[in-house]
Amino acid sequence: MSLRQRLAQLARRLQEPQKVARFQRLCGVEALPRRSAAPATDPREDETAEAPLAGDARRREPQPGASAGPQPPGNDRNQCPAKPGGGGGAPNGVRNGLATELGPASPPRVGALRRNSLTGEEGELAHVSNWPLYYLFCFGTELGNELFYILFFPFWIWNLDALVGRRLVVIWVLVMYLGQCTKDIIRWPRPASPPVVKLEVFYNSEYSMPSTHAMSGTAIPISMILLTYGRWQYPLLCGLILIPCWCSLVCLSRIYMGMHSILDIIAGFLYTILILAIFYPFVDLIDDFNQTHKYAPLIIIGLHLALGIFSFTLDTWSTSRGDTAEILGSGAGIACGSHVSHNVGLMLDPSLDILPLALPPITVTMFGKAILRILIGMVFVLIVRDIMKRITIPLACKIFSIPCDDIRKARQHMEVELPYRYITYGMVGFSITFLVPYLFFFIGIS
Template sequence: MWSIVEYLRKPELVVTVQEWFGIEYDDTYDQIEKEQTFYGQNNISPNLEMRKQYSNYPEHKKQRRKQISDDCASDVKKSQEESVNVDESTGSYQITNKFWYYLFLLGTELGDEIFYATMIPFWFWNIDGAVGRRVVFIWSVIMYIGQVLKDIIRWPRPGRPVHRLQNKWSIEYGMPSTHAMVAVAMPFSVVIFMLDRYQFSATNGFLIAFVWCLIVCVSRIYLGMHSVADVIAGIFLTILLMIPLIPLVDKLDHIILSSTFSPLFVIGIPILLIIYYPCSEKWTPTRGDTTTIISVGTGILMGAWLNYQLGAFQPPEITSTRPYEIIWPTQRMLGLILLRTILGLCGVIATRALGKSIAYAVVCMLLGRDQNEVKASESTLENRDKIIVELSYKFFVYSSIGFIVNCLLPNVFKMLNIGRPDFYTEI
């Protein structure tokens, strides 16, 4: 069993996937890399025969070989000193199929925070809040578990001979792939919860979810950011987690909305999860990203709780039984969707900018530190003050964003007579 895992972790398997989708490797670079590694490990110099062979190279090949050799030697030395994966030389591969390149760039963005920063608000303002709450709950739990496992397992991302086409998240560990986890959790939970409420083709829904998941997962291997083992582990772990989570979240939703004491748990549990997040052997942005994710979930649930307590969530206006018929938007409704989205995202951006400034200044003041000094300081495990400031401001800012997305802005929209009609019910 372990031999299978080791095989799936091999960087050569990632290279095979990359080459299949049109990435051509520079053999000169790979050969020099092997030479540099061999000579470095054995503390010897190239033999006279190889030097003679090199002297017969055309001038342009000499220059090319010298450039790659210098880059390779620098990277090998750096990787040995830091014991981490390094980014590859940009001149060592060539993209021959632009279709796959741009498709997988798009695919990896479907697991990025920019996508969720727009998709989640859009869903609440224009589609269905009841489904949105459940999906965000699933997303928060799945991502927290995946991020924690990364810092516990501490398996590095694929190293040489893999060439990375993306630098973002490179400093984080790789096992399991949280992109793969969210690629399973988000689309499939949307389809499952929507099927419980609306009439549409389950086959089409699951087909779209499968294609979504496939593109995101393959993109992580194609870009050289994850091994095949990372991706497979992320997929199967999410499936196992969703089996109990789907029915549990469905039941917890009503309890959270109706209980008077919900805020104690909805706010308290995420704070404890942030405080007792497992420490890694080196600083990575994983803990901060995890704080952002569960803070958004906290704000969403608190906004829904307040809406319910204030009577904003009403029983269905039309007598109908679930699953409901989907009401497709008219031309006027499409205009209102665009208006709500633009105004809402402006509100989110303003909240983030203002909230970050206020929270950063307040936390630094409580710690007796200058905020400019804290911002300029290096992010390390030993820099406790910066860690406290970063986690505190992220929890405040992103829980506030979640709250205004699900509570404040929808009510403002209704006051302006541009709100989304509650076709059936938000409960």
């Protein structure tokens, strides 16, 4: 057997869903027995009871005018764990008012089912016996979600080091964009369920290879250490410990959640290392260009918009397209905001003469200002996001004559989703690097 054949055989083994299911069982996650609906007198109730059990394949709705592509992923049934104490759910496995049978060994842990607000997809209950691991991996998977990004990058820019924050965003945008586009080119489905238990529904309509969670979970800690070591005084050992802990937590969480095979994770990790090896030397140049070039805002907006349009042509509709536009919009907004801030002298980087920077002693005043900046800044950012969302979706629907009675369906059109995500998160990024720092300067907490 040649080396190529051995590698192909190894790749097939690493892609097997049985290995994902085995890891889940090792961590205390098991699928509950298939539920059968109780007899219903009303035929409509019977249909309602059978709907989540029929295993209907949920398909992406193709964009009007788009050519039919390969069968997309996401037609597996998702499963979601029960929570201890039964908070927010119906007791004893009751769902939508219909009694279901969970089997004699079913645990009394039943909770609300998580729902994907964009696709309407809903998960199912699963038996989780190791709750500390469940919450640990939930935290790990959140390190690659929007909530983390919208807190992490502003915290760096407002409280720690704006230069490091900006350059982290440049790397994050590049890595995530290449990862999302590669997914839509390779088009490998998510691990099959069963045997895998799907603990997450939010990204199930996307393709699987490579894992963009693994990519961001690799790129961010490595880049953070590369950007800060030598600029700040701290033990290198701390950074060398942080990288494997962060990376392994995010990567293992995606296998635990049933979203990726082992091969997806390894490919995402190696792909990120390759991207960093090629593009990291140019990060300083890109950041300097964004801040100082006369026509930087026009080039930034045009380039990111063109990349977004290109990514939308790679495949039919899925949640990944909106995520890609969101990433590009955020990157463009942060870059444009940093350009304006630099030109008005609002957020100037420290002189190279005083490097490396010493970690200042943490005082009550410093801690209080940091908390105040986060609270005020995040409220401002969330208000901007909500306002832009309310404006852009109806406006795009009106301009392109798309019915907006059903927002979920309207957003499956490129003409709505791309401007909504790009403009909304472009303004969010612009607020993070210009509007909010200006507000801090105005009220005296900069």
